[in-house]
Amino acid sequence: MNNFDQLLIDIRNCKLCDKELPLGARPVVLSSVESKIVIIGQAPGLKVHQSGIPFHDKSGEQLRRWLGVTEEEFYDTANFSIIPMGFCYPGKGVSGDLPPKKICAPTWHPQLLEQLTSVKLILLIGKYAQDYYLKTNTSLTDNVQAFHEYLPTYFPLPHPSPRNNIWKAKNKWFEQEVIPVLQHQVKMILNS
Structure with missing residues (x-):
């Protein structure tokens, strides 16, 4: 077994904040050293916690539309690594899920990203990922309006959750100006 496979096993067996999680630890990560694009999201929702498949919900459907990829392309780890800020379902809050646990990203992201040497783009989905990486x-x-400033390394995006429909309605420029550039970037990278 190579170091990367062992790292994924270690992440999936992580219990660092097990006692703080309402449903216990069930880390969700999908990755390969071959991945060309990394998706750094927030944390698994309840449906993803139950299935163990990242973005296996309405948010994932929306994200795949934004990226212009099929479900098969999306879950092909030669294309995408899916690494959340918090690997486990954090529980329900007043207006949605609770924030991701702060221990996950500093514990696991550097080890993962160090080995993902084929990555050409990192998608930062939501404010937690953007605050952590864009500083x-x-x-x-x-951040999303200024996406050009963060290329070629990062591409900031809003969360694709249906809860963000109000944001999308207020920011029509996103679908008109940002999504075409995102789809072009993704297509170029996946076809390279």
């Missing part, structure tokens, strides 16, 4: 004090909307 700015700007809003999610400002």
Whole structure:
């Protein structure tokens, strides 16, 4: 077994915050050293916790539409690694799921990203991922509008959750201006 496979096993067996999680630890990660694009999202929702398959919900359907990829392409780890900020379902909050546990990203992301040497783009989905990686004090909307500034390494996106339909309705420029560039980037990278 190589180091990367052992790392994925270690992540999937992680119990660092098991006692703090309402349903216990069930880390969800999908990755391969061959991956060309990394998706860094928030944390698994309840449906993903139950299935163990990242973005196996309405958010995933929307994200695949934004990326312009099929479900088969999306779950092909030669194409995408899916690495959330928090690997386990954090529980329900007042207005959606609770924030991802803060211990996950610093514990596991550096080890994963160090071995993902084929990566050409990292998608930062939602404010937690953007705050952690972009280290700015700007809003999610400002980050997404300024996506060109973060290329070629990062591409900030809003969360594709149906809860963000209000944001999408207020920011029509996103589907008109950002999505075509995102789809072009993804297509170029996957076809390279």
